[in-house]
Amino acid sequence: MGKFVTGPKILWKVIVRELHQLVSRPIYLFSIVIAPLLSYAFFLSLMDNGLPEELPTAVVDLDHSATSRNLTRQFTTVSSLSITTEYTSFTEARKAMQKSEIFGFVIIPPSFEADLYANRRPEISYYTNSAYFIPSALEFRSFKTTTTLAAAAAVQQTLLARGEYERDIMPQIQPITVDMHPLGNPWTNYSIYLNNTFLPGILEVIILLTTIFSIGSEIKHSTSREWLRTADDNILLAITGKLLPQTILFFIMGALCQSLLYGYFQFPLQNGIWPMLAAMLLFVMALQGLSIFFICIAPSLRIALSIGGLFGVVSFSLTGFSFPAEAMYPAFHLLTDILPLRHYFIIYADQALNGVPFYYSRMHYMALFIYILLALPFLPLLKRALRKQVYIA
Structure with missing residues (x-):
């Protein structure tokens, strides 16, 4: 009983x-506080319109024909494009793209209108950076x-x-009609x-570096x-006491991130907030x-910080939210399973985006545990x- 009280x-x-x-x-x-808040403010305001426009x-x-000018006007009506200028040659447009003045350009060839109505199939070329x-x-x-x-x-x-007749033309132009229904988003x-995984990824780097530091x-x-004497030479109590306040603070920052995503911005949340809060805590x-x-196997602040930083940054590439893990080389595909961010990403996709039963996400919760x-x-x-107490520089 005395030990339990002590x-x-x-x-x-x-x-x-x-x-x-x-x-x-x-x-x-x-x-713990300022860096995550700055990250949330930056990325959520950066992409507050959803898709980049103009x-x-x-x-x-x-060509400078009526048809080519009409095509140019059609490009100007697309919300994602902003026709800033018209160049007279490929070389001028290429140099502008190399200077990052434009992200892409379209070339309408000479005799475009004449070739089009003569069924000579003119080619329109477009280049993107x-x-x-x-x-x-x-x-x-x-x-x-x-086009x-x-x-x-x-x-x-x-x-x-x-x-x-017009009613007979559309089946010739488009014999098969595609009815698209994008799921989740x-x-x-x-x-x-991006933000549902990118923001936790930034939080991951911060937690790794702060804990190691x-x-x-x-x-x-x-x-x-x-520190050990304060913990009565009990390493488990020493670690628990040191990290528990940070755990609570980091969880609050993570919960704030989820509140912004699923509450303020109304991002999809099919199964409610509790599965995501549990995932954030784990x-x-x-x-x-x-x-x-990391600090156990490399008890040097410099080396452990390097390992933690490298692990956190590599997680962005191997998590699979920008490039599917299934399409990676087998060796890299195996590496994705050792990344906590990967398991959090799959839990998000299952619970928040697709709304599948908890049963199918249980192994990813277990992996985090x-x-x-x-x-x-x-x-x-x-x-x-x-x-x-020997510091290795």
Whole structure:
């Protein structure tokens, strides 16, 4: 009974010590509160319109006919395009794109109108700067859609001139009608597509670096032995007391992120907020467990921070929200399963976006829980490093 009473008292002493450090060092205020808030404000305001619109675009009209001018006007009606200028040659347009003045341009060839009505199939060329992936993809889609519709309109006019009835023309132009129903994100809103994983990804990097810093700085500033003495030489109580306040604060910041996404911005949330809050809590604790593991195997602040930063940044590429994990090389596909952000992303896709039963997401919740326990076998290594109190620069 005495040990049971002593344990909470010791834990409370460690918590009080950690709270004193949190309020006395501005870096914790910045990393736990200010940095996430700045990230939320930046990315949510950056993509508040959903899809980028009025992307700078150019037209090179080498025909200057009524038909080519009509096609140019059709490009100006597309919301994603902004025809900023018309160039007289391919070279001028290419140089403008290389200077990032435009993201893409269309070339209407000479004799476009004459070839079109003579059934000589004129070719319209469009170029996009793929160094900017999203603007390039949007412009390419807009170019293709507009030119396809323009070609269909030209065929329709030709057939009408030949005396065919309009009711007979459409089946010839489009024999198969495609009825599209995008699931989960029918608005094709890039903010829904990116921010639901990008913001937790930024939070992941912050949690990894902050947790590693808070433990590694004890060794660097020669306070690790005093920390252990406060915890009565119990490494588990020492770690729990140090990280519990951070866990609560990071969970609050994560819950605030979800409140903004699913409450204020009304992003899809099929199964309610509780599965996502549970995922966020496990996500925060999993990252803290992973951070402890890094500092256990590399009890040097510099090295552990490098490992944590690299792991967090690589997670953006291998999570699968920008490039499907199934299409990656097999070795990289296997690596995706060791990323907490990947499991959080799948939980989001299942619970918030698609609304599938909890049963089908259980393994991903379990994977996050396993990360919490990951560092337990390695805690003796950390305890030894804390006792030695030797900082390796």
